[in-house]
Amino acid sequence: MAADQSPLAQFEIKRWVPIEIGNVDVSLTNSSAFMVLTVIAVSAFLILGMRRPAMVPGRWQSMVELSYVFIASLVKDTVGTEGRTYFPFIFTVFMFVLVGNLFGMVPYGFTFTSHIIVTFTMAMVVFLGVTAIALKKHKMRFFTFFMPPGVPLIMAPLLVPIEIISYLSRPMSLSVRLFANMLAGHTLLKVFAGFVVTLGLFGVFPLAFVVALTGLEIVIAFLQAFVFTILTCLYLNDALHLH
């Protein structure tokens, strides 16, 4: 199989416009182009949909309001009223990941959420931000988080390391979940799409499978954006309320 026909070729980073500032490589790649496209699409969707706000919303305005209310109620349910301050950030995370995932489903599109470095950077921002919020709010009491209340002291040597490891693995699980889902889905699509051609007439079977899988992938695009968002909310809730 030639290199450009590999199922992983779709994840190749291509430097469209090589830019270097000092010694730092900040080239405009296909990945960054789709990030910019995502920002433009999300802003256009949300801002243009609200250009002439009506008391009784039309279809577009309804969709904008629906996405807002969806995340607002998610934040309210998981974090509570203190979560209002962080709502713009969580809303941004949701829309960015969701539209990024969906652009990956467009033919010839590029899925920047299928790159571990992207999801890991986002997860680290969430992790460090949440930890900073917790430290600022609870000062040293934050470290009681690693010792759940009501646990006998004798269990501490066992439990505290486990809690610390589970806390530190949060950015890992958060980033790997999104990355792996996107990677696996798109690879599978590509593999089966390759069968369509090689099987000739019998290619209709993998074709039907690819169609079904495309629907599933769109669902997963929503679901993973939602999971990423709700986990961010849960971590934020832990930071604000400890246990």
Next chain:
Amino acid sequence: MPQLDVNTFLPQVVWLVITFTALYLLMWRVAVPRIADVLEARQRRIEDNLDKAQESKKEAEQTLAAYEQAMNEARAGANTHITEATARMSGEAAEREAELALDLSARITAAEDEIAKAVDDAMDNIRAATIEVAAAVLERLTGEAPAEKDVAKAVTKVLKSEGR
């Protein structure tokens, strides 16, 4: 695997930071407040309308209460009128009846008197006739005219024993 190519990490992270920050600022400063304003305005409008509906309901209830009170008053007034009229009419009827009864009894008395007088007259006539007949019969039988006084006495006595 292209994901593990370390050379691509830096441009991706840089662009991620730029684009995500840009989107965050746009959301935070423009989109979110705008949507929140619209939703809040709608919520306020709905609450306003609910308040207004509540007020209208209260007003309607007050109007209904006033109407019912007026109806009750009118009904009570009508009842007193009816009672008064009934009392007045029955009084008048009783008066008229009493008058009528008085008049009737007077007339009855007069009629009875007349009848009694007529009966007396008739009796007197009968007695006179009887006396005459009796005298004539005696004259025929005895050939001698009896004393009118005795005949009258006997006839009166017989009539009295007959109850006339």
